[in-house]
Amino acid sequence: MSLLLDSASQNLLFxxxxxxxxxxxxxxxxxxxxxxxxxxxxxxxxxNQSPLRVVLVRTPEARExxxxxxxxxxxxxxxxAPLTAIxxxxxxxxxxxxxxxPFAPDAKDIHFSERRVxxxxxxxxxxxxxxxxxxxxxxxxxxAGPMTGYDTEGLRxxxxxxxxxxxxxxxxxxxxxxxxxPRLPRLPYDEVVTTA
Amino acid sequence: MSLLLDSASQNLLFxxxxxxxxxxxxxxxxxxxxxxxxxxxxxxxxxNQSPLRVVLVRTPEARExxxxxxxxxxxxxxxxAPLTAIxxxxxxxxxxxxxxxPFAPDAKDIHFSERRVxxxxxxxxxxxxxxxxxxxxxxxxxxAGPMTGYDTEGLRxxxxxxxxxxxxxxxxxxxxxxxxxPRLPRLPYDEVVTTA
Numbered sequence: 001m002s003l004l005l006d007s008a009s010q011n012l013l014f015x016x017x018x019x020x021x022x023x024x025x026x027x028x029x030x031x032x033x034x035x036x037x038x039x040x041x042x043x044x045x046x047x048n049q050s051p052l053r054v055v056l057v058r059t060p061e062a063r064e065x066x067x068x069x070x071x072x073x074x075x076x077x078x079x080x081a082p083l084t085a086i087x088x089x090x091x092x093x094x095x096x097x098x099x100x101x102p103f104a105p106d107a108k109d110i111h112f113s114e115r116r117v118x119x120x121x122x123x124x125x126x127x128x129x130x131x132x133x134x135x136x137x138x139x140x141x142x143x144a145g146p147m148t149g150y151d152t153e154g155l156r157x158x159x160x161x162x163x164x165x166x167x168x169x170x171x172x173x174x175x176x177x178x179x180x181x182p183r184l185p186r187l188p189y190d191e192v193v194t195t196a
Numbered sequence: 197m198s199l200l201l202d203s204a205s206q207n208l209l210f211x212x213x214x215x216x217x218x219x220x221x222x223x224x225x226x227x228x229x230x231x232x233x234x235x236x237x238x239x240x241x242x243x244n245q246s247p248l249r250v251v252l253v254r255t256p257e258a259r260e261x262x263x264x265x266x267x268x269x270x271x272x273x274x275x276x277a278p279l280t281a282i283x284x285x286x287x288x289x290x291x292x293x294x295x296x297x298p299f300a301p302d303a304k305d306i307h308f309s310e311r312r313v314x315x316x317x318x319x320x321x322x323x324x325x326x327x328x329x330x331x332x333x334x335x336x337x338x339x340a341g342p343m344t345g346y347d348t349e350g351l352r353x354x355x356x357x358x359x360x361x362x363x364x365x366x367x368x369x370x371x372x373x374x375x376x377x378p379r380l381p382r383l384p385y386d387e388v389v390t391t392a
Contacts (some may be wrong), residue, residue, distance in 0.1 A: 002231035004337030035198035131327030141200030
């Protein structure tokens with residue numbers, strides 16, 4: 001055991017945390033999501049780009065609009081979750097850089113004037129922040145159910161715009177009955193890590 | 197305070213964790229990296245794809261080969277780190293799926309026969325795992341210094357192959373003298389999270 005993080009926290013965030021497929025009725029409050037964001041906003045992104053944007057789907061009306069774009073296999077659990085978050089990345093993140101990197105007021109124009117450069121940076125750094133968000137949901141003692149099975153263009157048109165790309169949709173709540181599938185295998189260390 | 201994760205762990209992983217720019221001489225052991233991987237391998241990926249691959253750069257010879265491809269501003273700190281990890285994603289991850297999703301032995305051919313589909317999935321899911329890796333390094337009580345400033349093609353040719361794309365390079369170690377820049381601002385909740 002070479003980790004400093006205590007076992008209970010390891011279990012909460014990784015070892016016993018599982019992708020939930022059912023949810024209880026217990027609501028997820030805005031206060032909980034604020035607490036998640038106030039933690040995970042500190043996770044590192046390149047040049048502090050911070051391109052993650054989150055759309056919360058809570059009302060029955062908004063949920064119906066979301067379900068229309070989810071893959072068949074994801075509809076039942078998404079209908080059941082008390083809160084669902086659409087995680088997206090902002091291709092116009094550079095507009096916020098004067099606030100985010102005040103020491104480099106020209107970075108927005110010098111490094112990120114090209115849309116293609118921004119799209120590539122936003123895809124990577126938005127995904128990093130999506131992972132931090134999943135960890136943050138678990139840190140709040142809630143189960144997360146991340147999904148990439150949806151009609152991307154439909155979802156974008158319904159909830160976002162051409163400057164925002166969906167990264168994933170995450171059901172959030174307390175687990176309901178029979179919430180997990182059996183844990184799937186992982187690759188052994190020696191098949192993943194090599195030394196140059 | 198709506199989080200279940202205790203404050204010390206919040207600080208270790210997010211609030212007080214910082215991107216290190218200098219490192220002490222204290223070595224990072226293989227045991228520590230094994231412990232990091234044995235924790236973060238449980239982080240979720242779509243369909244358990246698990247495309248992250250890690251190349252550790254430890255010897256002076258390997259470090260020289262790495263430095264040749266790093267951006268000028270990243271060379272000094274990369275020369276100083278006791279261990280540097282090249283995080284890459286595997287575009288041929290589908291070859292491992294029979295092991296990773298044993299309930300769907302045909303998934304490899306049904307869903308992932310197209311390289312373009314695999315590249316897109318590997319980019320997103322590899323980035324999620326890269327974020328888990330950064331959290332894991334912090335969980336080990338070590339400082340991480342993630343970087344995307346390098347010659348991508350040069351790095352790929354030197355340490356990887358055409359089936360693996362670099363995601364980031366991460367310096368790992370105990371912080372050295374004056375290791376941090378001042379904490380940069382983050383976007384407020386209401387500019388990031390909206391409700392549909």
